[in-house]
Amino acid sequence: MSQTDRVDSAAWTRDASPAHRGLRAWLLTGIVDDAGSHQGPHARTATRTHAWWRVMCLTGLDYFSTLGYQPAIAALAAGLISPFATIVLIALTLLGALPVYRRVARESFRGSGSIAMLERLLPWWAGKVFVLVVLGFAATDFMITITLSAADASAHAIENPFAPAWFHGNQIAITMVLIAVLGAVFLAGFREAIGIAVVLVAAYLALNVIVVGVTIGHVLQHPVVINDWWGALTAQHGNPLMVAGIALIVFPKLALGLSGLETGVAVMPQIHGSDADDADNPRTRIRGTRRLLTTAAVIMSVFLITSSLTTTLLIPQSEFQPGGPANGRALAYLAHLYLGSGFGTVYDVSTIAILCFAGASAMAGLLNLVPRYLPRYGMAPQWARSVRPLVIVFTAIAFLITIVFRADVDAQGGAYATGVLVLITSAAVAVAVAAYRRRQRWATIGFSVVSAVFLYTTVLNVIERPDGIRIAALFILGILIVSLVSRVGRSFQLRATSLTFDDKALSFLEADAARGQIDVISHEPHGEGGGEYQKKNRQERQESNMPRSAHTLFLEVHPSDSSDFEEDLAVTGVQRYGYRVLEVRSGNVPNTVAAILLAARDRTGVVPPVYFEWTEGNPLSNMLRFLFTGSGEVAPVTRDVLRQAEPDVKRRPLVHVV
16 A cells, blocks of 8 residues: 555645755655665665675674774773773673574574564564664664764874874864765765675774784783783782772773674675575575674684783873873774884774774664664654665764764763663573573573673663763653654554455455445444344444445454554455455554555445444543554544545545444
8 A cells, every 4th residue: 555655745746846846856765665675784685695704794894893992992991901801891792692693693584683573572562662762772872883983083084194284173073074974975875885895894804913913923022011011900909809800890891892793683684595495494594694793703802802902011001091192093003103104004094994884884774773663663754764864864963973972982982882782682682582482491591691791781881881871861762752753643644554355355345346336334343243233234324324225344453463553454354144344453443444445445446435433432532542552533533544645535435423
């Protein structure tokens, strides 16, 4: 059913100027369909698939790019304990987050990730609200990825010895320019470029291997730096047991090193499958995704520990402080120090490039996430299915975040870590619940323990750095407000994404159409047997304008999840107690009745009237019932849905109420 879209388009054409029509057409180009096939590297459908290692590079734009700032943030947050805290982080990655997302890859293989698992596990309104809250944290994660990556890219550009003098002091302006360029790329029509991702990730990792290798060699040649570090560490924190205890406490500050695993399952549709695979269990694609996740986690773990160790040993702690030359760019600092300005500049260029593409990966993630859920829930306008309007909105938000945080990488670390940790925690909870429902005892215990650890980590991070929860709360509040306003504003739209009649239902409609009249009685069954239908039929004939010769056709909408906004409707015909009945399951009665009437008209060419009884009770309470349960004021709302969907009175089904 697409009647509403046609009416909206016609209204625009009549009322808007040619310039406005052209602008609207340009903005809505690339509108997202229900399958999620749209621009962006995380789209659920792919016209061309790739080997898992190439797709890993797509994930690596987000995951591996954190090496640009993670070692510096870790050193600033954990100080001399950074290597030990990093070991704890690596253990949590390999023993906790990695098994969770390997399970997510099996449970949610269409690229919807852990949020789709939560949606399935928690139906009705409670599930929708929970998903909206998780979306708020996901939006925090992706938005801060854009702003933090751009801020760190500008920091690398400013600190380069060949940078123009006017760069200094203009980090906010440079960051906003990089964000604006990112937005312009998506407005022009972003297309995934796995080939570019492979080149960027391969070059960046190769340069990091050189930097880490050279610095490790320097440490081995000058072991005194290890003695100096250990002496300072024990003098500051007492004994090794105390160091281990503090590492367990401070490691949540390093949670940025977990970023990218959710992206790893989002790109699953890009991985080669096999024609022999079952559509409901694509083993080849699942196996490739697990290899992707494992390889990426191992590579990142190696770089995390080696970079944390060398930066802590070779860079004075004062250099990590805000305004210091190693702040936000520890590995780049070492590249310039030990390999010269020429190599350091090459490293800076590579880092800036991958950080910018990390922002593109995050933007693509947002462009997949928002259209996939909010419009389908009725909690965003229809234009939220389109790429370009969303790009404008997200770019404006990124500008605001950059200004508020003054393009400071350290200041945004808490918000970033909060978003990452909440996503991983929700994924751990989702797989634990899935294992419990399958009665997998040991998996349930294991994932429950992982969930508890991540919950502790998240709570500790929120206590230590409350900025993250504040920003996430703003995103969540914004999403909830927009969702409520949109849900109310779109309540009178047709909601059926598709509508089919079975053979029996079609035979009822075609038989009545051959007589020139289709008379539909909306009926709410109460289980009172054949007398109920007889009474309803007699009442409508006596009290309404139904012709005496009419062959009545009952329409029954049986309740389903009322929190669903868009639905695929399947209408079946049945013969009950001598009466013909059309049955359909839906969570929204008036909108469904209107959709069926219009579909019957389009199918037969006959405009069918519909007959209702007035709903008992207070009109205001009935309207609230409609908004939240899909019932309530059925007759008036059905008429208003029909009025908005069909402006031509002659083609609009009439609504009779007695």
